[in-house]
Amino acid sequence: MNTPEWLDGAGRGSPWPELSAVVAGIGISGFAAADVLVQLGATVTVVDERDGDDERERATILEILGADVRLGPGSTAQLPDGVHLVVTSPGWRPTAPLLVAAVKAGVPIWGEVELAWRLRDPETPWLALTGTNGKTTAVRMLAGMLRAAGLRVGAAGNVGDPIVSAVMDPEGxxxxxxxxxxxxxxxxxxxxxxxAAxxxxxxxxxxxxxxxxxxxADKxxxxxxxxxxxxxxxxDPVTEQLVRDAEVVEGARAIGFTLGVPGVGMxxxxxxxxxxxxxxxxxxxxxxELGTIADVRPQAPHxxxxxxxxxxxxxxxxxxxxxxxxxxxxxxxxxxxxxxIATVDGVAYVDDSKATNAHAAAASLASFESVVWVAGGLAKGASFDDLVTGARDRLRGAVLVGADRGLIREALMRHAPNVPVIEVSDTDNEAMDRVVQEAARLANPGDTVLLAPACASMDMFASYAGRGDAFADAVRRHERR
Structure with missing residues (x-):
């Protein structure tokens, strides 16, 4: 089936009932995209290999609305017949068979964000930011500043509501x-x-x-x-180069931000x-004057x-x-x-479980003078040599846990051989108690025991939040002893 000519320039007023769309994934953004497309009158098929309680609950709602939902193994193996458009959830890799089939068939692939942009009110400006680290914090700060100026703000995307839901908000x-x-x-x-930033x-x-x-390039x-x-x-010179490389509207300005004294335009x-x-x-x-460092919480440089x-x-x-x-x-x-979390016997215990990559962990470690570092998890293909080299003078010791802890241990052996390292191989519910006990043994009064894992959490925990909660609970048990 040929792609409708209007799809290239599609907007909210386009003839969506003529469209047959597949939504890849029934998570938060996929559900929102499917919901909106059904409301617009499109014929919608939703596919997802997952078939758990959350997926079935969302599927029931979408089926009541009129979507065709296919869950479970094999549901995403091939592109359904007669599809004009695929709207993919962000986590789907370009190598997913369904997406590969769409490319081969010449079917356009949009993300939920692209769909939202097509459906937006052109009078509503978007202020957007990305980055390896700090995105959620920065966008929440931005939303607070906008609200303080008396503006009606939608905070959306990778944080808050799906963007397609925000743009369809009837109140605007x-x-x-x-x-x-x-x-x-x-x-x-x-x-x-x-x-954009x-x-x-x-x-x-x-x-x-x-x-x-x-x-x-995607950033x-x-x-x-x-x-x-x-x-x-x-x-970060890479961010400036991305600005230099970008095709922007004539008159758009490059604006730098720095922890130093700013030049003109910064x-x-x-x-x-x-x-x-x-x-x-x-x-x-x-x-x-915009404020002071004391107005920023926490006051860490990053x-x-x-x-x-x-x-x-x-x-x-x-x-x-x-x-x-x-x-x-x-x-x-x-x-x-x-x-x-607490200060016990002169040692501060700090949870930065959100530091799920080396860059975030480096920023976290740089916030403290003397650290017993708690790290490890799933490395996601990363290396840790630069991280250890930059932080080694701050390290009192390291306690490593998780599937890829060996990669961090090896980086410490190469670049900080005098830093004592303790590995906790346990993966049971009491593992974090042993981590905290070992960290407490290495720490001196005035030190910080810092959970900044530099890794993802899914080897042992459901999320970085679950990992942080386990650390905090273990610290509190340690405090009561």
Whole structure:
């Protein structure tokens, strides 16, 4: 079946009842995409190899609405007949048989984000950000700044609501604050943000993307077609190069953020004050005060960078300086992000289970002077040599756990041979108790026992949150002894 001519320029008013679409995946974003397409009148088939309770519950709802849902092994093996469009969930790899078949048949593949962009209200600006680390924190900071300016904000994407649900909200929004992962960006084609930021780029998800170049290129898609501001990290040259390489609207500006004194066209820090030398008329000679480092929680350097990136996006659409400060003051950090659990015998125990890659762990380790490092899990194809080299002078010791702990041990042996290392091979429910006991044995008063795993959690836990909770529970048991 030929693809309808109108699909290339599809919008909310297009003749969707003429369309036959397959939605790949019935997770949160897949369910939202299928729901919206059914509401628009399209013929929708949803496929997913999973067949658990959550999938069946969503399938029941979609079937009542009129979708054809196929769950279980074999359901995704081939492309159904007569399909005009595939809308894929972000986690699906390009090598998935269904997607390979779509490419071979010439059927367009969109992500849920691309679908949302086609259905958006053109009057609502999107402020988007991506990065290897810090995305969720930065987009929540941004949303707080926008709300403090009195704007009706939708926070969506990789955090909050699926974007397709946000754009279909009947009450509408003044602005969308959008977090995009590399997976989501991979499946975009026509996005053109009002302003966009890349917080940082470091090796991650290379098993999915295939190479660092491909991963970086997908991150850079966020700058394509930007109208107002391309926000980049002065400390990360890759982000600036992505701006240089991007095709943007004439007049769009490159805006840097830095933890140092900012140059003209940048946001930065002067004497513990966050300042703007980009979005004021007098930027050649002065700066606008946006807040202080004390307004940022936690005050770790990488989190101050997150605040500056969020501020740059907010300022790009005219948010006043006072709203930047008020948004930061109202911000409450999420769990498992440099969260202090307790101080026992002069030793602080800190949960940064969200540090699921080497780049995030490096930023976390840099926040403390003397650390007993708790690390390990699933490496996702990463190496740890640079991480260990950068952190070795801060390490009192290391306690390693999880499937790929040996990779970290080997990096420590190569680059920090004098740092004592204890491996915990246990994988049972009491494993984290043994981790905390061993860390406490290595630590001296004034040290920090830091869970910054540099790895994913699924070898032992359902999620990074489950890992962090297990660590916190073990610390509290240790505290009561």
């Amino acid at each position: 929004h003044d602005v969308l604050a959008v977090e995009l992962s590399s997976f989501q960006l991979h499946w975009t084609r026509t996005l053109a943000m009002r302003s 890349v917080l940082n780029v470091a090796p991650d998800h290379l098993d999915w993307h295939g190479s660092m170049d491909e991963y970086t 850079g898609r966020i700058y394509s077609g930007v109208e107002s501001a391309c926000v980049y990290n002065v400390a 946001l930065g820090v002067v004497d513990d004050v966050l300042v703007d030398r980009a979005f004021i008329a007098e930027r050649q000679t002065s700066a606008a 989190n101050v960078s997150n605040a500056l990136a969020a501020a740059a996006l907010a300022r790009s659409i005219g948010v006043p300086a006072v709203a930047v400060r008020d948004g930061l003051l109202a911000f409450t950090p999420e769990a498992h992000r440099i969260a202090t």
